Amino acid sequence: MPIKLLKASSILWMLILVACSNGTEEGYVNHHTTNRVEEGKMLRANRYLNKKDMLVVEGYIERHGVRMALSDYGFYYRCVEKGGGPKIKEGSVVLYAYKIHLIDGTPLDSSGTELAQIIVDKSGGIAGLHEGLKLFSEGDSAQLIFTPHLAYGLLGDGEKIPSRATLVYDIRIKSVQ
Template identity: 25%
Template sequence: MKIKPIILLILIVSACKSPEARYPVSRSSGSYIDESVALNKKMIAKEEDQIKKLMANDPDTEYLSSSDGFWYYYNDKVEDSIHETPEFGDIVVFDYTISTLDGDPIYDIGEKPTKEYAIDKEKLFTGLRQGLKLMREGETVTFLFPSHKAYGYYGDRNKIGSNVPITAKVTLRDIKEEPVNETNN
């Protein structure tokens, strides 16, 4: 008779045991990701070297380096302090052309329509989104973008292929402050 309470106690203790974690059947070493990172770093370094050579061959132009990973120069610069740079939500109106780093046109004048863009509220490729924030109304700036700041791996699915560094000549026509939403209480 004493055996039954002992068996019952063993069953209760083993039933209260917490479940053990199950491990995956296959494990990946992460070598694919490591290889991909190394290839991307090599590609970015190659594109940046190409841009630096282009700048070195043009000593008469004052190139500026952006903290966001691209270079640019002013074709037409506005020096007065009246004109401000756009801020989050402001609507900017601009025209732009896109060329290869060698200067071959990809989208020439008129191929890209004048564009209205709400700063950081709409889709636009990374470099241009960041570049517009550096500009004042009336300025024309030429940007040199490595592919990861331009259209990246996918290109624009039209004229710009995969991993193509570009130059974009941008004229900022107008800056309209973000509309204020007024509600009646």
Template identity: 35%
Template sequence: MVKSEGERINDFLARYGWSMQQTGSGLRYLIYHTGNGKNADTGNIAILNYTLTLLNGDTIYTSEKNGKKEFLIGKGGVESGLEEGILLLKEGDKAKFIIPSHLAFGLPGDGNKIPSKATLVYDLELIQLK
């Protein structure tokens, strides 16, 4: 029997014992360190340290290898689930996001390392907002 993406995410959460909140869109998030900076807002440039993995544990991209991720919030240049999650944070926060495929790269993947219909797991730190 093929499991749905939601079932695979629930299995992943149970395996790691993570208790995450879920938004209406399906993004799961856990803020595990609270910073003391300003709140993220549309129009800010977000700068992140991150590790991006798949549910199977394969590491796809990291700031250590690929450089910090920097993007304008609200412009749509990154996964919609990442933008949604960043808007829940403030500078200095560390968080984990589980981004279902419909909020990530969907059917096509990213054309490089992220496969079709992949659920993404971000472990990140919002290091700066400009």
């Protein structure tokens, strides 16, 4: 009896081994290839959305009849009024008044009678604003337009700013230290 049991268990083990390793790679998922494919799709979608956002901004500029420059960082800007004070640079403490609205004109936020403060490249705020401020000087008034990837991105801020919002900033730089 033990020999029959031994033969039966040996045959069972052989079947299990053969079934588990049949020499094919069916069901195998190459995650590296899959990730590259997905990454490629996401990059194409991102390029499409960025191009679409820039077309919306260019339409805004044309409709409003203003001349704006495209920064190396990827946002549009213009100096509305020149002030002539010290130039803003990294580490500058800047006091400024601002109004923010969506590209469709919907008002979002304003400094009101208070001034906002930012330490350029050191404190919070959207990256685009830090880069934009460095183009100006104390006393300047400016307008900057940030597409979603330079502002609050895909999700917005969870409060006032909706998802994928293109923002128009009107700023007046009061003090640079």
